Amino acid sequence: MKKLLASYGRDDEFRAVAEQIILEEEQKNNRVLARSLRQTLDHASNRAPPPRALAPLIPFPDAANDFVERVEPEHKGDIVLSKANIRIFSGLIQEFRRADDIRRSGLPVRSKLLFCGPPGCGKTLCTEIFAGELGLPLFVVKIDRLISSYLGETATNIRKIFEFARKQPCVLFLDEFDALARSRDDTSEHNELRRVVNSLLIFIDRIKPKGFLVAATNLDQSLDPAVWRRFDEVIWFEKPDREMIEHFLALKFKNIKTAFDPVSHVGSLDGYSFAEIERICVQAIKAAVIERRKEVRELDLCHAVADEIRRRSGTARLQHLED
Ligand SMILES: Nc1ncnc2c1ncn2[C@@H]1O[C@H](COP(=O)(O)OP(=O)(O)O)[C@@H](O)[C@H]1O
Numbered sequence: 001m002k003k004l005l006a007s008y009g010r011d012d013e014f015r016a017v018a019e020q021i022i023l024e025e026e027q028k029n030n031r032v033l034a035r036s037l038r039q040t041l042d043h044a045s046n047r048a049p050p051p052r053a054l055a056p057l058i059p060f061p062d063a064a065n066d067f068v069e070r071v072e073p074e075h076k077g078d079i080v081l082s083k084a085n086i087r088i089f090s091g092l093i094q095e096f097r098r099a100d101d102i103r104r105s106g107l108p109v110r111s112k113l114l115f116c117g118p119p120g121c122g123k124t125l126c127t128e129i130f131a132g133e134l135g136l137p138l139f140v141v142k143i144d145r146l147i148s149s150y151l152g153e154t155a156t157n158i159r160k161i162f163e164f165a166r167k168q169p170c171v172l173f174l175d176e177f178d179a180l181a182r183s184r185d186d187t188s189e190h191n192e193l194r195r196v197v198n199s200l201l202i203f204i205d206r207i208k209p210k211g212f213l214v215a216a217t218n219l220d221q222s223l224d225p226a227v228w229r230r231f232d233e234v235i236w237f238e239k240p241d242r243e244m245i246e247h248f249l250a251l252k253f254k255n256i257k258t259a260f261d262p263v264s265h266v267g268s269l270d271g272y273s274f275a276e277i278e279r280i281c282v283q284a285i286k287a288a289v290i291e292r293r294k295e296v297r298e299l300d301l302c303h304a305v306a307d308e309i310r311r312r313s314g315t316a317r318l319q320h321l322e323d
């Protein structure tokens, strides 16, 4: 086990040690375990190759610990992207891998991305998967905390975070970027706060990240044009169209037995976000588990959709009350 861990990041060595463990288990006559290990190893080697070089980590400044969190990208499964976004992300990944050549040719490398779109459509998920694909560590900046922190120190903290991202190849993720845009708009805010927000924008402007700076927002048109301009690429995460819903349903029910064709329900899921459709699928599958059935029935899915509609109308009513 120690040898296995020591080989982390070196694929050939990892394989050799894993093979050795399997062989030992076979010799000990632990055939079931050996077979299962072999299957896992074979399956792992079919996946996309791991990033060639894992980026070295430099220590994170203590003072920024309250505002930035290192996130281990979890691969919570596959992501469904529009064709346009698949093209954009493949381009960005290729550009990153050839960054030195591109720079040597005197051309700029895109590194500041703005993700826009309604909630639950994959902005956060995509950032995690993107960082994983690039083999870069992911750091999430907690903007709300940064802004509400003691104002005198905020500018210093922002500088530390950006100084860090300038040296450390990473994906620096400004999630809920709306908080920033809102506070810039809000005229009732303290002048000092506005100054801090502006200084954050200037930092974004100046930074040339070694990896990527990604900001995500649920707002679209209402975002200040002064904010837009600072990004090399603006990427839209819209609610899924029918083709994407079909793809998503096929993924969610990939390993689940159903007494019906989930894809035939694409029409009734039109207009929902991925997160909502995911919740519908999970509820339908859970109904079968609770009743110890081997199959998910059409009625399970219909009930889950009905629950989501009810939930939505509740949210709409709440919004109406707020208006
Ligand atoms: N494009 C997508 N493909 C697959 N699953 C998705 C997608 N978008 C959202 N999901 C599901 O919904 C969850 C919430 O999405 P998230 O990325 O947090 O949305 P956002 O950041 O846009 O609000 C994800 O963890 C995932 O389970």
Ligand SMILES: [Mg+2]
Residues within 6 Å of the ligand: 123, 124, 125, 175, 216
């Ligand atoms: Mg999000």
